[in-house]
Amino acid sequence: MKIVIIGAGEVGYHIAKALHHSNDIIIIDQSEEACHRADELDVQVIQGNGANVSILSKTLDNADLLAAVTGSDEVNIVACMASKLVAKDKERLKTVARVSNPDYIDKPVAKRTKIGIDTMICPELTLASEIAEILSIPYAIGAEYFAEGKVEMMEFAVSDSSELVGKELQELNLANCCIVSALFRDSDVIIPHGKDTIQKNDHIVVIGKPASIKEVRDMFGEKTGKRSKVMIIGGGIVGFYLARVISNGEFDIKVIEADRERSEHIAEELHGVLVLNGDGTDINLLKEEGVADMDVVIAVTNSDEKNLLCALLAKHLGGKKVIARADRSDYVSLFEMVGVDSAVSPRQATVSEILKLTFGKGIESVTTIEGEKAEIIEYTTSRKSKIVGKPLKNVKFPPGAIVSMVVHKGNTVVPRGEYVIEEGDRVVVFALQSVHNEVESLFK
Template sequence: MKAIVIGAGEVGYHIAKFLSLTHDVIVVEKDVETARRADELDVQVMEGNGANADILAGILHDTDILVAVTGIDEVNIVACMTAKLIVRSHTGWKETKTIARVSNPDYINVPVTSRAQVGVDIMICPELALASEVADVLSSPSAIDAEVFAGGKVQMMEFAIRSENKIVGKQMQDLKLDDCCIVSAIFRKDEIIIPHGNDVVKAKDHMVVVGKPKAMESLVRLFGDEKPHRTRILLIGCGIVGIYLAKIIDKDEKADLKIIESRKSRCIEVADMLENALILNGDGTDVNLLREENIEDMDVVIAVTDNDEKNLLCSLLAKQMGAKKVIARADRSDYVPLFEMVGIDMAVSPREATVNEVLKLTMGRGIQTLATLEGEKAEIIEYTTSEKSKIIGKPLNKVKFPKDAIVTMVVHNEEVVIPKGDFVIQEGDRVIVFALSSAVSAVEKLFK
């Protein structure tokens, strides 16, 4: 299979890295230094403008997927449109799927959409996807990640276990989880554990729980010891990501939102967009300002400026001054584990949304939803089985399932089930699988 990636920045580099495992990849990048970095990968690199019709015409033949992820929306859209026109002008050429990264709200107002009528099969807004991801975890101070599967019937949440939590020291079998919830994994330092009944919960563990949304609500008390109150949120930075997130929070009747933005003109602009938020013109690293705004009383502080280093500094100050949970944006992929290593509760990156959507399109038609965890060390994937899937028609304990993967949930005839060894998966079932990245390819073979 063949793929073309236009743009070799942070997003393009990681997409090319993933696709090179299963595809022959051509990367097109006009910046010499950026192109040189892409040469580290097992891909062919071309220097040039990825929207240039002559360049595309020379490489498009027999291409399965084209991903345009430069930093310029218009270049990405034009590249996809041009690719479609070139392919259609050549009789017998394989149809090429096109994906464009787009950030301008004039072009897109949802995280992922289709614009097939203009030549873009999938349009992805990483910033809006990041904002939606952060909004999903704001309701619980101990939750650091969240995702929904099977059309909202199944929810995944990742919890950080604090040292004072009452479940520390208990065995997994002693946790009083609802019947429709299951702990899929425990992340402990550099170790990833698929837990058994005698595994003991330790402070600073990250626990991944999958279950029905209603049942997940009860876990908030188990993992966070929370008392219901209005969530106090401080948002630092109101650029593209910040305003997307502010609009989501502003509509939440259970949240009180304060925003710190350094540009006075932007503050005035944002004030006209939001009804309930308090907008402050200032610097998120100003200790006196943070004290005046009682940062120690904040349930969540979110630093989403366009500068990774400033986000880190704002987050560390907020954590040191008593904020309960701190979330920071990190555009550079190598910063995500660093942020969490120094005490940031959750580091989020816009590129992950783009990578996930590309993987869904390329890894197989049976994949409906995919979420990467712990810096892409593990994945939770939703598959829809077909009549050709090797996993159907026999008990799970008779299936040669990879040891580093587990079937956590099955949606059968609209009913959510935690499958046991004798459970038989059938055609059309939605199957939620937790897998280490090393086991994903083996899992895929069972669903193809």
């Protein structure tokens, strides 16, 4: 594919890095420093304004995808609109805009085809929704939905004191519509079998029907019957949206925001949420506001370094679970290495959505987990798919991949060896990135 990426920052660079081996990539950015970094990749780099019609006219010939991912919503929107106007083949060109302002978008992913934007992504709203999903589960560190909500993925961390340590996976007695798809142990990724034994600090990926996942949550949960206490440090887009999403749930919420005007705005908008105007790195403030009694502390300011400091302070002062936002991808593993329970990145939402558009027909969604060690991919099968019409045990599936779930005519099932996948089924596959191409070939 020919892909034009506007913005060579953290998001744009990682999209180019993931795609440049097998695609024709052009990156446009005004920053000389960003362009120099992008030059390290085997891509064409143009220094300039990505919304400039003259530049777009020269670069969009035969382009399949334009991804506008600068830090400016307006530049991204204008670039997509202009691209649709100047592109010779408007049907062929797909446009994606990264947008953060809630005035433009009110949900994580939206379509705005009438104004020339095929997909509009708000990474901050996506991130807030993900955090909200895992908040009330003490050992949950990740959550995603597939097949329009019919399939759920949860990633859990096994604590030292967990009753699951030493048990074989087959002893979990999971519901029929639920399966353990992977174990992450240290730096290893394990495609599990029933005889595999759970060890402390393992990360377990469970995929299943949402109703069945609730039973799994109980295995990792703490049934106290009390309202969970949540402290959110940072009242920006992520913090505000997160507080709004969970304000109707079983949570006692405190928000700490450094800007006084922003604090007043949040307090006016969110009734029942205690808003404190202060610095989240102030140890005395954290102590006074009972951080030691918090079930979850979430640091989601616009500074990675401040988020790390806030999270570690909260952990040191007795917070049970700490979550920190990390915009820089290389910080995610570092945060978790030094004691943060879960590091989350808004960048990944944009990258995943764009990767979905480039991997090929039939792919509905792509989610990378554990620092991009593995993927969960949702396919819709076609009549030509090699996986269709034969028992799964007769399909030459590569090692390092497993069919986790199938949604057939609205029904969610865990497929066994005798199961035959049909045309139009939604198939959720767990796979190591190294075997992605082999898996994709089965669905073409």
